[in-house]
Amino acid sequence: VESVIVAIDGPSGTGKSSTSKAVASALGLSYLDTGAQYRAITWWMISNGVDVSDPAAVATASGKPVIESGTDPSAPTITVDGLDASGPIREQDVTAKVSAVSAVPEVRSRITELQRSIAKAAEKGIVVEGRDIGTTVLPDADLKIFLTASPEARAARRSGELKGSDVAATREALIKRDAADSSRKTSPLAKADDAVEVDTTDLTLQQVIECVVTLVEEKR
Numbered sequence: 713v714e715s716v717i718v719a720i721d722g723p724s725g726t727g728k729s730s731t732s733k734a735v736a737s738a739l740g741l742s743y744l745d746t747g748a749q750y751r752a753i754t755w756w757m758i759s760n761g762v763d764v765s766d767p768a769a770v771a772t773a774s775g776k777p778v779i780e781s782g783t784d785p786s787a788p789t790i791t792v793d794g795l796d797a798s799g800p801i802r803e804q805d806v807t808a809k810v811s812a813v814s815a816v817p818e819v820r821s822r823i824t825e826l827q828r829s830i831a832k833a834a835e836k837g838i839v840v841e842g843r844d845i846g847t848t849v850l851p852d853a854d855l856k857i858f859l860t861a862s863p864e865a866r867a868a869r870r871s872g873e874l875k876g877s878d879v880a881a882t883r884e885a886l887i888k889r890d891a892a893d894s895s896r897k898t899s900p901l902a903k904a905d906d907a908v909e910v911d912t913t914d915l916t917l918q919q920v921i922e923c924v925v926t927l928v929e930e931k932r
């Protein structure tokens with residue numbers, strides 16, 4: 713395959729983003745962080761006073777914000793109505809509310825459509841990371857990876873990223889978010905039947921990157 717589409721799914725703290733960016737850079741592919749898009753729409757809802765605990769209110773507002781993603785793996789961007797959202801989407805408030813917003817079917821259908829058009833436009837191919845890429849967004853992807861790791865490893869990695877946060881609280885928040893993402897009705901976090909599962913618990917980031925690069929090269 714000349715142009716290759718790679719889907720990388722899994723829960724938080726498995727190294728999805730770091731792996732996806734590095735693999736895309738190494739192979740000259742575009743990169744899309746779909747979690748950033750769900751975070752962006754959540755940030756817009758919060759900023760515009762939408763009650764995110766009310767699915768009907770979220771559904772009504774879901775078509776309003778204009779979300780754009782830049783797909784260069786060395787400098788990915790995310791904007792909402794033309795404003796850079798890369799800082800605010802990582803705030804704790806957004807992280808706490810994103811699962812509720814992303815569970816709303818109208819939000820998912822809109823963001824899924826956007827993701828498909830971005831993947832289609834990527835001429836040399838793309839690495840798309842998320843929760844439902846292999847199962848729902850790009851079921852015909854050339855390669856599907858499902859990253860896992862023990863809850864302890866995932867919490868430790870996340871606390872390392874968020875300076876000053878404690879591991880126990882991070883672990884609780886992470887488990888709660890994964891449970892919500894895995895149990896929702898519309899395209900939950902799940903491993904596609906044809907995905908390759910990679911347990912990253914005892915692997916370094918470099919090892920995971922090498923493993924995925926090798927799998928992509930086998931498909932090309």
Ligand code: C5P
Pocket residue numbers: 724746747748750751810811812814815841842843844845889893
């Ligand atoms: O990957 P990240 O942690 O930034 O994702 C934030 C949230 O966005 C997830 O917890 C999930 O609720 C939602 N999400 C999703 N489907 C995706 C990617 C992310 O529902 N494909």
